[in-house]
Amino acid sequence: MPQLNGGGGDDLGANDEMISFKDEGEQEEKISENVSAERDLDDVKSSLVNESENNSSSSDSEQAERRPQPRPDSESFEKTRDYFSEALRRQQDGGFFKSPHYPGYPFLMIPELTSPYLSNGSLSPSARTYLQMKWPLLDVPGTAALKDSRSPTPGHLSNKVPVVQHAHHVHPLTPLITYSNEHFPPGTPPAHLSPEILDPKTGIPRTPHPSELSPYYPLSPGAVGQIPHPLGWLVPQQGQPMYSIPPGGFRHPYPALAMNASMSSLVSSRFPPHMVPHHPHGLHQTGIPHPAIVSPAIKQEPNSDSVGSSAHSKSPGPVKKEEDKKPHIKKPLNAFMLYMKEMRAKVVAECTLKESAAINQILGRRWHSLSREEQAKYYELARKERQLHSQLYPGWSARDNYGKRKKRKRENKQDSAPEDFSSRSKKQCVQYLPSEKMCDSPASSHGSMLDSPATPSAALASPAAPAATHSEQAQPLSLTTKPEGRPHHPFPLPGKPSGSSSSSISLSIGTTSSHSTPLLSRPIPFTSLHPSMLSPPTSFHQAALNSHHALFQSQPLSLVTKSTD
DNA sequence: CTTCCTTTGAAGAAT
C-alpha cells in the first residue's frame, strides 16, 4: 500500500486533487484573481522546466494553505460552548451528549497511533479540535491517554480504530448504555437481538465477523432509538435524522456481541428514536415529539413504493410488509457531505451569503484546501458511516432511492449541457462566485492534496479499503499520462475502487486555459491543469515540503492530467 | 409549494 508508506512516492490521489484544483482555479482564480491564468500558465511552464524552489509567495497560495486550519472562530466556539452546557445539562439528566456540529457523527475519530494521519501518532491539533467540537464533554486525551484507553483491550473495539474511552476507564457513556432487552417488550425480543444475523440476501443466519463491525457503530438494537440522543434533536442542525429506519425495523445485523456501551450510545445518538419499533411514530420516549422522528424523506416522499421496495424484498422476513410504507432511507453521507455539514454553519457565519449553492461552492473549495489529514478524517468518517449504514440497513441499496427525487436537471449535466449550460450556469457562476470571493479567501488549492498520504485510514482501518497502488499516486504530478484506472479519489476509497476516473490524459497546459467555462466542473469534462497548481510553484513546492513528500521533491514537475469526470 | 442551484463522493446503471 503505497499510501501507507509515507515514504516514497506514494502520493495518492494527486490526480484527483488536480481535478479539484482545476476547478478552483477556474472559478476562483478566474474571477477573483485576475491574476491571469496566463501568467500562471507561463509560470507553470517555466516551473516545469525548473521547479526547484521558487519561494515566492503568492498570497493565494498562502491563504490556501492556511485554509486548512480554520481560524479560530469565536462564534463556533461559542456555539460549542452552548452545546457543551446543554450537553452538560443533559448529562446530568442522565442523558448523553451529542455532538452539536456534527450531529451525524457520534463516534470519535481518533487516529490510531499508527495511523497515517499523524506520523508521530499524536492527535493533531485539528483532530483534537474536532473531537472537542464533536464531543464537548469529552476530554480528548493525549497520546498517553489514548494508549491507555486502548491497552485494556477493549474487546469490543476493533483493532483498527480505537475509540476514545474515558481516561478513567469508565466510559462516560457507559451508564447510558442500554444494551439489554429491557427496551423491548418482554417476551417479544426483536429478531435482531438474536445473536445471529440473517443475511439479508440469503436469509442465512450469520455471525458478523468482528472485522465487519464498525468500531464506531456497533449497534445495539435496543440501544438504538431507545436512547435518543438528548442533544441530537435539540441541535438545530439536527433537525433530521441521518437515517431513518422503517417502522418495522430492520434486522440488526449486529447483536450484542459487538456492543459496547459507548458504542451503542453513540449509535443511538446517531439514529433516531423512530428506529425503534416501539416508538415508531415520532413520539419521543418522553412523549415529546422528536424532531428527528419526522423524517424528511417521509415527509417528502411518503410513498416510496416502487423503487425502494426492491431492496427489501430481497430480504427475507417480516420486514417485507413494511415495504409499503418503508420510509426513505437516505444514503450515507460521503466525506464531503460530512464536511459540509460540519462546516456550513461556520461558513455561513463568516459570510453574508446564505444561499446554499454559494456556500457549497465555498465549501467545495475549502474542501480542496483541506490538508490530507483533515480530509482523511472525513473520509474515514464517511467510511464508518457507510459501514454503519450497511449494518443498519443490510438490504438497502442506493438504487432504492433512485427516482425519489424529482428528476434532476439532467440536461444541464452532461450531454446537452455544454451548450446550454451557458445560460444558466454561467449566470450563476457569476452570482455565486463573487460572493464566495468575499467570504472565502481564495483558497487556491494548496498542495494539501499533494501532501503525503495520509492514508485514508480506510486503507488501514478497513479491510475494505483497497490499497492504492497507483503509481500516480506516488507521483503527484506527473507529466505522464495517467493510466486510466486511477482511483478517483485521493484516498482510494474503500468501497469501490472505482473510479470514475479515467483519464484522458492529456497534458494539458494548453487546454487548460481553454475551458473557461465551467462552473460545472462535473459536467464538463476537461483535462486540465489547475491554474493554482500551475501558478504557484511556490505553494506547490511548499506543499511538498509540508507533506514531506520526498518523492515530490524529487520529481519536481509533473503535470497531472485530470480526469474528466 | 416544488424544484433548482451547488459542491464532492459513493454507488448503481448503462455502455
Next chain:
DNA sequence: ATTCTTCAAAGGAAG
C-alpha cells in the same frame, strides 16, 4: 472495465 446518473445536505431563489 469504463462512463454516466442519481442522490446525499442545505436553504435561498425562482417558477
